Amino acid sequence: MSAHPTLQIYNTLTRTKEPFRTVAAGKVGIYLCGPTVYDKAHIGHMVGPVIFDCITRYLTYCGYDVNWVVNITDVDDKLINKANERGITMLDVAEENIKDYRDNLAALGVDQISHFPRATDCMDEIIAFIAQLIERGFAYASEGDVYFDVLKDEAYGKLSNRSVAETLGDGGDQAARKRSPADFALWKSAKPGEPSWESPWGPGRPGWHIECSAMSKKLLGETFDIHGGGLDLVFPHHENEIAQSECCHAAPMVTYWAHNGLLRRDPSAGKIGGKSERDAGADDGGGGKMSRSKGAGGLADLIKKQGGERIRFFLLRTHYRSTVLFSEPAIEEAGIGLDSFHRLFKRYTRVTGKDFYAIKPPTKRGAAARGLATPSYEKFLAAMDDDFNTGGAIGELFELARLANKYCDDHDLENAGKTNTAAVAEFTTLLTTLKELSNILGIFTTAPAASGGGELLSQVMQVVIDLRAESRAKKNFAVSDAIRDALKPLAIAIEDRAGGAEWTGGGDGAVDGVMQLLINLRATSRQSKDFATADAVRNRLAAIGVTLEDRAGGTEWTKA
RNA sequence: GGCGUCGUAGCCAAGUGGCUAAGGCAUCGGAUUGCAAAUCCGACAUCGUGGGUUCGACUCCCACCGACGCCUCCA
Structure with a gap:
């Protein structure tokens, strides 16, 4: 399959939608910044994985061979602190939260991830990457730390659209070791008792940004197609990744930077897990704010209560770059819409005696006879082609459901019309197309769990x-x-x-x-x-x- | 302060320089039903405010108001 010129993707780097082209013909490399696993996941952590799961499904449907990497940051100050608080090792903290994260992904139907690298499994690549940056003059060692020399990078700031002067803070605790306050750590020397790895600069651990440069290089190459993450990662994380990778390789790191919008709990409460929640301190129960502890541990419970499909559908109703106001009533409302599909699937069984979930629709984009479903099919693909507009696409799913129900009513397929093979075939085509398209969104892939009891x-x-x-x-x-x-x-x-x-x-x-x-x-x-x-x-x-x-x-x- | 994003019906949410501005939830009519439920049909928006560009803007530009994000860890 060749390039897919009708697909447009919004690129944070250029702040415009651009036609899709790939580095290598027929192949797409995607890197999504995953979580720092110092605590349980909250629903905001699922936005990126869910949309990229759909992106991967869609690109696969369009004929591409997709390689999707999601990293796990399992070494970091917060993990160390958490381990000390609880009297367990950093590794224990990581294992526990990685399991939680992966269980949550599975519950939401995120199953397209090709690789799940962990920072601690890529130490050799990270150290080699840093050494290369020093060798090329873009980084320097200082008292056991290594810093990236921001002033050496003329392009610094291009992603977040700011100048180096604008990024100058006070340099933080380690300011004395830096040449410029804007410099950031590639390697942090170990303090007594901290987990550490041997390196040419002494025992220590990687800075936050370098792992992504090293792991994306290892698994996707020096230049790859799409890099994703939350909008809050644009600066400094992704800006620093670009600086590291492009200075090291003298080549573009990524073609498209795709950032998802953030979740909010209340119109005035800020993003979930954000500053306003952290500052709120103890849970005062007011203002609709979600405290970090409540919010952090809440996802698994939320999934248990609402079900993964509802949450996925809720997230997909809105375009991925938009801010989404999250609340349980909103998820329940999405669930009401979902139920109308489930009822249609039962209707399909009543008419044909077959199981909707067993339908095997086309798995690749292409001409197939879709009868009455054709207009909606085309609109669905047009929506997905327009920067993965899942909200618009879902509208067409409802349209297909309406058409199918109407067809069933008009032809009395549950009664006298049951023997009208031509009509049943047309009805089946509508349901098959519905299955084909919902597969792209990763919904209706398996029957809902049986009722309790x-x-x-x-x-x-x-x-x-x-x-x-x-x-x-x-x-x-x-x-x-x-x-x-x-x-x-x-x-x-x-x-x-x-x-x-x-x-x-x-x-x-x-x-x-x-x-x-x-x-x-x-x-x-x-x-x-x-x-x-x-x-x-x-x-x-x-x-x-x-x-x-x-x-x-x-x-x-x-x-x- | 700097850099961005956004403001579409009671709520959620697509979209477009010019035909009837998707779809969902809720509500109200109707068909259907023993009554319901489900399903179908129908009703329900002068697109934040004020200017400008244009033959024509909700869509482009400017200003204002309001909301949010980043500039420190954050998906």
């Missing part, structure tokens, strides 16, 4: 649905409606269909609730001398291994 709930619900169907057949709507109403507080919804009722929802405690509903139904039936219904309840529960025992204080149920 497990197998017993499914069995008991079947009993409830059967009983209700019989009531309806006898026009005994008082009973059938009472059942449906009683399920509502348990977060279980019933939908009546031509082929029988379907239920969704439930969760922890739902089994008890449903059982109580049946027990109550049996009691009221007995009161109204409807012994047929009362006995049916007991007998059918017995058939699934549940026995009812009437006691003085009420009826109890047990599962064999």
Whole structure:
């Protein structure tokens, strides 16, 4: 596959959208700055991985061979401090948080990463890189530290659009060792008791920026295609990376610098994990701010509560360069939209007897007969071509869902139209295209986890649905409606269909609730001398291994 | 202060120098349903304010107001 000229990518370096071209034909190298693993991840750490996962999927779909690297910074002051606080090693701190990070990525469906290098695994490359910078006159050793000589780099400041004069701070604690306050550390000498590595300049550890230059060179080469990260990394991190790599190689480091927007919790609270949160100190519960401790540990819990697909979908609704206001109600709202797709997938099964998640759509961009889906298909790709506009692309997914539902309605595919093979084929094409496009976004890749409550709930619900169907057949709507109403507080919804009722929802405690509903139904039936219904309840529960025992204080149920 | 980003309906959010400014949530009608749910159809925006450029701007330029980011660690 050759270049893809219709794709435009916004480049921070030029502050414009540019046509996409690659360093090597057909190949794309991507480097995304990953986390410093001194603590648990927060949702803001997922923005980059999710969008780059989509970018990788899309470029792969367009025929490129993508190599995507996400680094892990596992040596740093904060890790050392955290290890000391907790009385464990820096390595322990890193391992714990890397696991958390990777679990979170997996839950959000981020599975396209090719390499996951850790700074501590690349010490040789880092030291060699620093040595080369010294040799070429862009860095100098000073009292066991090594600094990058910013004044030697004429291009310094080009990414963040500032002059060296503007970057001059007070030089920090190590100012006395620097030639210029703007110089930054490539190697930091070890203080007593700190983890350290041997180097030509004495024992120490790498500065923050050098690992990315060394690791990207190792895995992607001196010049590669896309470098990503949060907008907050533009300066100083990425500016310094460019300085290091381009001075060392005398070649461009990256073609496109792509920075994602940051998450905020509240319109006035600043970015998540940002300054306003750190300054807030103890959690005062006010202002909608998320304290660092709460925010830092919250992602795994949030995923558990909301589900990874919802969070991914929520993040993808907005263009990646925008600021996103994050809140749980907003995620839940996104989930409501998602549910309408899940219902359509069940409808597909009712019509065709097949599983939506088992559909194998085309995996490469190209001409295929897409029938009624064609306009939306083209708009979807046009949106992705325009700087990976996932928000616009998702709009087309909803459009496809609407078309599919309408087609199903118009052709009565769940009933009489089921045998209309041409119509079913057209309907299938709509769903296949929906699968093809949602694969690019990495959503709807696997069926949602079964409702909480497990197998017993499914069995008991079947009993409830059967009983209700019989009531309806006898026009005994008082009973059938009472059942449906009683399920509502348990977060279980019933939908009546031509082929029988379907239920969704439930969760922890739902089994008890449903059982109580049946027990109550049996009691009221007995009161109204409807012994047929009362006995049916007991007998059918017995058939699934549940026995009812009437006691003085009420009826109890047990599962064999 | 310097350098940037942004301001589209009740909320979220695409997009365009000129036909009806996507889509989602919510709300209100209608079809359908025993009643619901689901689904479909329909209603719901003079695009922050004020100027300018233009035959024509929400889209380009300037100013102002407001929000946010970076300039120190940060995805």
